Amino acid sequence: MSLSSFIQRLFMKNKTLRTALQLLMFFLLIISVPWYRPPGTEPKFYLGMPDWVALALTCYALVIFINLLLWLRKDEQGKPTR
Amino acid sequence: MSLSLWLTLAYFLVLIPLCLRARAASQSDEAEDHYLANRSLGFFVLFFTLYATAFSGNTLVGYSGQTYLHGFHWVLTVGLWAAIAASFHFLVPKLRPLSVQHKFVTPGDWIRFRFQKDRTVLLLRKLLAICLCLTMANFLFAQLKAAGEIMEVITDGAISYTLGVLVFALVILIYDSIGGLRAVAWTDVFQGLTMFTGSVFLIVWIVENSGGFTALGNSVSQLRPETVAVPDSSMQIRWLSTMLLGALSVVVYPQTLQRVFASSNTSTLNKSIGALGVIGLFTNLVVLLVGWCAISLFAHTEVSNVDQVLPMLLEQWASSSLLNGFAASVVLLAILAAIMSTADSVLLSLVSMLRHDIPDHSQRQGLRQDYVIAVLVMVAITLCALNRNITLWRLIVIKLELLVQCFPAFVITLHLQKIRSGAVLCGLITGVVFLLTAISLGIKNLWGVNTGLIALAANLTVLALVSVFQSKFSTPHHSKHRL
Numbered sequence: 001m002s003l004s005s006f007i008q009r010l011f012m013k014n015k016t017l018r019t020a021l022q023l024l025m026f027f028l029l030i031i032s033v034p035w036y037r038p039p040g041t042e043p044k045f046y047l048g049m050p051d052w053v054a055l056a057l058t059c060y061a062l063v064i065f066i067n068l069l070l071w072l073r074k075d076e077q078g079k080p081t082r
Numbered sequence: 083m084s085l086s087l088w089l090t091l092a093y094f095l096v097l098i099p100l101c102l103r104a105r106a107a108s109q110s111d112e113a114e115d116h117y118l119a120n121r122s123l124g125f126f127v128l129f130f131t132l133y134a135t136a137f138s139g140n141t142l143v144g145y146s147g148q149t150y151l152h153g154f155h156w157v158l159t160v161g162l163w164a165a166i167a168a169s170f171h172f173l174v175p176k177l178r179p180l181s182v183q184h185k186f187v188t189p190g191d192w193i194r195f196r197f198q199k200d201r202t203v204l205l206l207r208k209l210l211a212i213c214l215c216l217t218m219a220n221f222l223f224a225q226l227k228a229a230g231e232i233m234e235v236i237t238d239g240a241i242s243y244t245l246g247v248l249v250f251a252l253v254i255l256i257y258d259s260i261g262g263l264r265a266v267a268w269t270d271v272f273q274g275l276t277m278f279t280g281s282v283f284l285i286v287w288i289v290e291n292s293g294g295f296t297a298l299g300n301s302v303s304q305l306r307p308e309t310v311a312v313p314d315s316s317m318q319i320r321w322l323s324t325m326l327l328g329a330l331s332v333v334v335y336p337q338t339l340q341r342v343f344a345s346s347n348t349s350t351l352n353k354s355i356g357a358l359g360v361i362g363l364f365t366n367l368v369v370l371l372v373g374w375c376a377i378s379l380f381a382h383t384e385v386s387n388v389d390q391v392l393p394m395l396l397e398q399w400a401s402s403s404l405l406n407g408f409a410a411s412v413v414l415l416a417i418l419a420a421i422m423s424t425a426d427s428v429l430l431s432l433v434s435m436l437r438h439d440i441p442d443h444s445q446r447q448g449l450r451q452d453y454v455i456a457v458l459v460m461v462a463i464t465l466c467a468l469n470r471n472i473t474l475w476r477l478i479v480i481k482l483e484l485l486v487q488c489f490p491a492f493v494i495t496l497h498l499q500k501i502r503s504g505a506v507l508c509g510l511i512t513g514v515v516f517l518l519t520a521i522s523l524g525i526k527n528l529w530g531v532n533t534g535l536i537a538l539a540a541n542l543t544v545l546a547l548v549s550v551f552q553s554k555f556s557t558p559h560h561s562k563h564r565l
Contacts, residue, residue, distance in 0.1 A: 025168045032161055033321045039314040048299020050310050053154050057367075060164040064363045067167050071356030 021070060025063045032059035086400075086411040087237065093276075093415055097257055100268050104261030111449045113187050116262035117434045118344040121182070123267055128345050129354040130274035131267040133361050134423035135337055136166075137277060138221070142369060142417050143228045146395075147388030149373020150380070153306030155313055156373060158321040163366045165329035167359035173333050174342055176496050178351060181343045188431075189214060189336045189492070190439030196495055197503035204442060206507045210491055211439035213484055213514060214336050218432040219463055220481045225425035226251055226467035228389070232417060235393035244468055250422065251464040258426045259456050263344060266426045273419035278361065280416025281368045283409040287399060288368075288375045298371070301378040319530030327479075327532050331486035333493065336431040392417065432459055480521065483534025487513035490545055505548035513541030 034052040043050035049057075108115055123131065149156040177192065184195050190207045197203040226247045233246030241249075257265050292298035303310050313321070332338070345351035376391045379398060385391060393414075400410035433456045438444035491506050517537040520526075528536055 022168075022171060029161065029165055029168065029325060030322075032164075033318050033325075034312050035315075035318050035322075037312045039312055039318075041312040043310065043312060045299070045303075048296035048303070050154055050303075050312075052312050053157050056157050057160060060160045061363065063164040063168055064359045067164075067171075067359045068356040070171065071352045071359075073352075 018070060018073070021066050025066050028059040028063050028066075032056040085407055086414045087241075089411050089415050090418060093418070094253055096272065097253070097269055100272065101257040101261045101265045104265035104268050107264055108262065110447075112447050113434070113438060113444075113449075114185065116449055116452065117187055117340060117430060119262070119264040119267060121344055122346050123341070123344050123350075124346050125350045125353055127267050127271055128341065128350060129357050131270035131423075131427070132338070132341055132354055132358045134270035134274040134277060134420065135341070135427040136332075136358065136362060137365055137420050138225060138228075138424035141365070142420050143231065143389055143392050144224075145366075145369045146372040146376065146392045147390075149370055150376040150385070150391045151388050153302050153309030153374070153377060155309045155317055155321075157370065158324055160363070160366045160370060161321065161325045162328040163362050164359075165325040166332045167355075167362060169329035169333040170355050172493050173496065174351065174355060177339075177492075178342055178345070178348055182348075186343050187340075188434050188438045189334075189339050190435065192339075192492065193439075193503075197506075200503035202503045202507050206491070206503045206510070208440055209507065209510060209514075210488055211435045213488055213510070214334075215432055215435055215440075217481050217485045218336060218428050218435070219459070219466075220484075222425055222428045222432065222459075222463050223467050224481070225421045225428070226464060229418065229421045229425075230467065231387075231389055232393050232414070232421075235390055235397065247464060247467050250425070251460050251467075254422055254425050254429060255456060255460045258429050259453050263340070263430060266423075266430055267344075269426065270423045273423040276412070276419040277365070277416040277423075280413040280419075281365055284413050285368050285371060287406065287409065288371050291399075292375055292378070298374055298378075302374045305377050305381050316530040320527070320532075323527075323530070323532045323535050327482050327486055327534055330489045330493075330538065331482040331534075334485060334488050336435060337427040339492070340431055340434070429456060429460065479526075479532070479534070483517055483521075483532065483537065484514070486534050486538050487517065487541055489538065490542060494542075494545075500553065501545070501549050502552055505545045505552060508548045509541040509543075509545030512544040513537045516540045 032055070034055070037052065043052055045051070046054040114120060145156075145159050149159065180186070180192070180195065184191070186192055186195070190211055193203065193207040193210060197206065200206075229250040230243040230247040233241045233249075234243045257269065261268075288298070289295065292301070342351060345354070372392060372395060376395050379395060380391070383394075385394070396410045396414055399413075400407040433452055436455050436459070437452050487510055490509055495501050495506060514537070517534060520533040520537065525533055527533055
């Protein structure tokens, strides 16, 4: 079974998983902004970037990955029309 | 950089056969064929046309300038893209089947279909079309401005800003009118490939020139120390509100909506949108790195206009060696490609809305009037683009602020079936009046929140109140269709 057909089967069977992943995307977008940290805090550095920048970029990469998974699923709301 | 000029000329020449081939492939003079390529776009073409259309001159030139100014804080631009990519889940799965079933060609066709029995459908469609057209005109204006800025820099003023704007406007007008969406999409494939190749060249050079990611980050920390610490609350609010504004507005771009309509099938569309998110993330990261790289490169140079940061960086890169000169020229071509691919799509959508969404009734056969409208629109916007006294980022913000007022009409009404056109119309008027008042008073944000979002809140509040009122006091839908 190819990876894409495995993903399709997984998503077809589990609507809750799709909804959970959609919510996870929005959660990641919210936590990418460091509102939960005191402004002015001196950060640690990863790859030359402050930790809050590295965390934001990681969140955005994860959002795009989840987004890709969700779009790769077979559209079950309507049959392909053409 | 004469090599850049030669490459640009060669690029224009490549567009000619593509355009003529698209014209030959055209099956009729119907709106569906001209504006949607007869709903025939497959994965390869659709993916690249979405990519090339989504990434404009504003993105590459404007965002890199802002990153140069704001250092680490401008990581929000990647967040803006992630939010935009996620927002398509609100719209595409529901709108796509309807668009195929009812043969939508323009955004106004959704309004015609959704509110077909409502009294105010005509007024709502016209007002929405005017808002979208103003947004598109702004977008086209920004593309021409970006093209003029770049041409002036790369030729050291030999080609003036004015001449650059005029040449680009003419080329776009010609191939847009001749080949319609088919020509636009086919040239977008070429333009998208150029953009991707240019981005790869650029990222390799940046990493090499800066001594790696860590060294690049360290230099930004030294030269923009104020952007290192966790940002203050006003910056965080700006960050969140920019992501929200992008997510709620870009999803209703008319040119994107028309690509949703033009896909050959739903599965192809889904794959294209998923892949668009990935390539968009890559391109945004490149833009971010360009801005950070420019901070150290121009640490001792006065930069009077931040929109010229990227062209200046390319000039410096090109002067370092012959090979780098070629690579820089490809990147430059990529930027011009981004500008052209967005401008052509915007012009096509703009003309389609002026032709079919603003008049009471639209004739879907014959394209003579469409050509006349295209010429008039391009002349008017080109004349406006000769004004240089506004930054590209400000143009992007104004565009998104107006566009987001159309979000309820396209997305909320897609999910909530009981809403009627009167409520959407009242909300839209409220939002637009609020926004225009804020712009005329020079208010860009309130409590850190973008005025476009506050105008949207007012828009949604009025929509909700009128909906409640209508559901309590009004009679059921009229039976007569009011298209």
